[in-house]
Amino acid sequence: MRMKFIETELKDTVFHRLDVRTKLVMLLCLAILGMALDQWKVLAVFYMAVLAIVVTARLSGDKWKVLLLISFLTMWGIMWVQAIFYDAYPRTPLLYLLPPMLVSPSTPLIGGLWEGIAFYYEGFGYGMAQSLRMITPMTLGLLIFWTEDPVRILTGLNKLKLPYAVCFMVMTCLRFIPITFAEAKVTLDSQRLRKYKPFDIKGIIFGYGIYKTTVQVLVPLLANSVRKAANMARSADSRAFRASEKRTELHEVKIKAGDRIIVLFFVGVVVCLLACKLFLYLSEADKFTSDILAPVYWITHRYL
Amino acid sequence: MIKIENLSFRYPTREEYALENINLKIKKGKFILLTGSTGCGKTTLLKCLNGIIPHESMGDFGGNVWIDGMETREQPVNVLAQKVGLVFQNPDEQIFSTRVLDEIAFGLENLCCPREQMRARIEWALAKVGMTAYKNHSTNALSGGQKQRVAVASLLALKPELLVLDEPISQLDPGGAQEVLEVVKKLSDDGITIILVEHRIHEVAAWADRIIIMDKGRIALNIPSGEVFKHLDTFQKLGLRSPKSKANLKPRLREAVAFAEAKSLRNSDRAFKEDKTKKAETMKITERSDYDKSVKRLVEVKDLWFSYDKKKAKNKEACALKGIDLNIQAGEIVGVLGENGSGKTTLMHHLAGLHKPQKGRVNVVGKDTVKHNAYRLAGSVGILFQNPSLMLTCDTVHEEVAFGPQNLKMPVEEIGRSVGRCLQMMELEDLRDFHPQTLSGGQRLRCAASTILSMSPDVILLDEPTSGQDILHIRKLMALCRDLVKQGKAVVLITHDFEIAAEYCDRIVIMSGGKIVLEGRPGEIFAADDTAAMMV
Numbered sequence: 001m002r003m004k005f006i007e008t009e010l011k012d013t014v015f016h017r018l019d020v021r022t023k024l025v026m027l028l029c030l031a032i033l034g035m036a037l038d039q040w041k042v043l044a045v046f047y048m049a050v051l052a053i054v055v056t057a058r059l060s061g062d063k064w065k066v067l068l069l070i071s072f073l074t075m076w077g078i079m080w081v082q083a084i085f086y087d088a089y090p091r092t093p094l095l096y097l098l099p100p101m102l103v104s105p106s107t108p109l110i111g112g113l114w115e116g117i118a119f120y121y122e123g124f125g126y127g128m129a130q131s132l133r134m135i136t137p138m139t140l141g142l143l144i145f146w147t148e149d150p151v152r153i154l155t156g157l158n159k160l161k162l163p164y165a166v167c168f169m170v171m172t173c174l175r176f177i178p179i180t181f182a183e184a185k186v187t188l189d190s191q192r193l194r195k196y197k198p199f200d201i202k203g204i205i206f207g208y209g210i211y212k213t214t215v216q217v218l219v220p221l222l223a224n225s226v227r228k229a230a231n232m233a234r235s236a237d238s239r240a241f242r243a244s245e246k247r248t249e250l251h252e253v254k255i256k257a258g259d260r261i262i263v264l265f266f267v268g269v270v271v272c273l274l275a276c277k278l279f280l281y282l283s284e285a286d287k288f289t290s291d292i293l294a295p296v297y298w299i300t301h302r303y304l
Numbered sequence: 305m306i307k308i309e310n311l312s313f314r315y316p317t318r319e320e321y322a323l324e325n326i327n328l329k330i331k332k333g334k335f336i337l338l339t340g341s342t343g344c345g346k347t348t349l350l351k352c353l354n355g356i357i358p359h360e361s362m363g364d365f366g367g368n369v370w371i372d373g374m375e376t377r378e379q380p381v382n383v384l385a386q387k388v389g390l391v392f393q394n395p396d397e398q399i400f401s402t403r404v405l406d407e408i409a410f411g412l413e414n415l416c417c418p419r420e421q422m423r424a425r426i427e428w429a430l431a432k433v434g435m436t437a438y439k440n441h442s443t444n445a446l447s448g449g450q451k452q453r454v455a456v457a458s459l460l461a462l463k464p465e466l467l468v469l470d471e472p473i474s475q476l477d478p479g480g481a482q483e484v485l486e487v488v489k490k491l492s493d494d495g496i497t498i499i500l501v502e503h504r505i506h507e508v509a510a511w512a513d514r515i516i517i518m519d520k521g522r523i524a525l526n527i528p529s530g531e532v533f534k535h536l537d538t539f540q541k542l543g544l545r546s547p548k549s550k551a552n553l554k555p556r557l558r559e560a561v562a563f564a565e566a567k568s569l570r571n572s573d574r575a576f577k578e579d580k581t582k583k584a585e586t587m588k589i590t591e592r593s594d595y596d597k598s599v600k601r602l603v604e605v606k607d608l609w610f611s612y613d614k615k616k617a618k619n620k621e622a623c624a625l626k627g628i629d630l631n632i633q634a635g636e637i638v639g640v641l642g643e644n645g646s647g648k649t650t651l652m653h654h655l656a657g658l659h660k661p662q663k664g665r666v667n668v669v670g671k672d673t674v675k676h677n678a679y680r681l682a683g684s685v686g687i688l689f690q691n692p693s694l695m696l697t698c699d700t701v702h703e704e705v706a707f708g709p710q711n712l713k714m715p716v717e718e719i720g721r722s723v724g725r726c727l728q729m730m731e732l733e734d735l736r737d738f739h740p741q742t743l744s745g746g747q748r749l750r751c752a753a754s755t756i757l758s759m760s761p762d763v764i765l766l767d768e769p770t771s772g773q774d775i776l777h778i779r780k781l782m783a784l785c786r787d788l789v790k791q792g793k794a795v796v797l798i799t800h801d802f803e804i805a806a807e808y809c810d811r812i813v814i815m816s817g818g819k820i821v822l823e824g825r826p827g828e829i830f831a832a833d834d835t836a837a838m839m840v
Contacts, residue, residue, distance in 0.1 A: 242414070
């Protein structure tokens, strides 16, 4: 059984040729940017930029489908949830599910619903920002996973001073993702052949189906993983894993000039953004204000 | 090379000793076959050789083990790793890298080997196992035998004195097993000491210099392999397979493949393009007319073509199944044999309704699998997957066995009767309240088999149930299959075990490259002199 959406695609594109450390730094920077930025429009610009990078990596149609599906479902779900649970003011109701004043504020337990339940315009915006924060680094993360050999990711993480044992665990997890998917399919198939529908619509709507299926799939998967992990640990030990503090590497990893420029650019953008945010915070908290920084305050307040 | 003196070991939670007073001397360069029934202490002995016991596994440890003059008690595991290499049953659980080159380098990098020396050792190790041409290949693209050879090479690169292989061929087809055994024998000839643990004694005995049999933590027999036929009673007494005068049963596979290549492929080409009824021909030793037509056909497969990549379905070479024709009647056990990747499991998944034919038709118990998926076929078809542990999802063995019948809405009394009968047949009554995942490997297999049998399906599909099992458990399962076919069921058994197929199957189907290339009765499929050899 082949699951193309989890297989690495090794091609000759600019993104493929980048050093894995550059890609990991880009990912880290995007995660920081996502957390620091508030305006959904700016976040959308970053997301579009990441999608442009994905285009240059010439991914297969299967992977595009998966990427867009995951992104759409994440964005759609978060936006609707935030639209209905948005509690900041001002807020503009678009559609009421429960009209205001239908419940008296003095009613026990549900008195808080006196304002009604509605989808709020501002909630959609907030949800959009939240979802973009999530899907931007997720998209780049998937792109790295799809374009890099796990061994190169291991080497890259190790070169970024992450302990080797941790890097090795990350690489092993990546290597076993396709196998775990295949194993989950066996469990689901065996349930179907015992007249059990793991994804019964009624069960999903009421939640119990999702819980039951998750538990029933996880139990054999985890038990199998534990057994596998024991064998893998023995196998790694028999090949002197962690025999000494240092280790040599078969492949020499050298960062190129182009990689340095990209890293500097991304780090520079993050540093600038964080500096802008810090200046605005200090100004708003009356701790430090300077007239020279007025344009910075304005741009940060309005766009960042 | 290896000296073991008065070795005893007891796990903390057990009362009995796993190893009791073991004394053993093995000379450098010898090839030892270590065998015994499940739980006899083989794996515990291996752990003592590479220092996992006593360094990482707690328990009462007594006696001494020396490897190349080094006492294991005094040396850490990572130092012993350079002396003792361990190869495991499942190649997928010991390959960490995605490229062959990186996999071999893993151990060398851990030992801080300089880059130039590392490259030289990688080349040497790959040459030793005949995998030089695959240096830059993806490990995922290798066959089972090739993966196992890569696993051996990754240890060889560390230049161990002793290579310990724990059931390395149990999941391989005969071709893959042969590849691995040839490599191991060559290494032994080059002076590396080999200890190979295996249940498939009949396939390995001929390669070994000595055979050591363990029973209840003790050494029951330690003989040169040439003397094995003087001790057949010991093999029988301990419930082990008897070694054979010839290494293997050999079906007329080569003959059939040549036949298929000469005639059928051209026909299948045309059939595919012209959409005619003529498909990949099968070399049928027993014509279908020999079978009793009055008996109900439970499975009918006609001109089945299937590709995992739908876009490439029109490219016949990319198809996993190429024009399969197969009928299975009530009351027969059909053995499906063939190398890894020949399409056996894909065919079985079609019979269970897990795949839909892209061309052709599959009817199971009168139901077309295009209209009846796995869910709708439940109760009519049961499948025991290759890894039965993945089928066990409930909290107790009893709940697990009752899961299918309950979903099928069988009456409560009938569920009780069916579950009770299955638990009794599979010797699981005492374990009914245990969590299925806490059972031993053999018990999990029997539990998974019970989950199917409790639904009384008409067609029972078994995907390599003999892998890694000792002969007693295999015989019990096959005897049960015999009983079931007498009740009008049909059993389809995928196996690499020619001996079991020859002994228990009514009909053998041999697959190669997605086609059935040979079909007939066991006596006709296996060469006569080899079948005679089997009876020794």
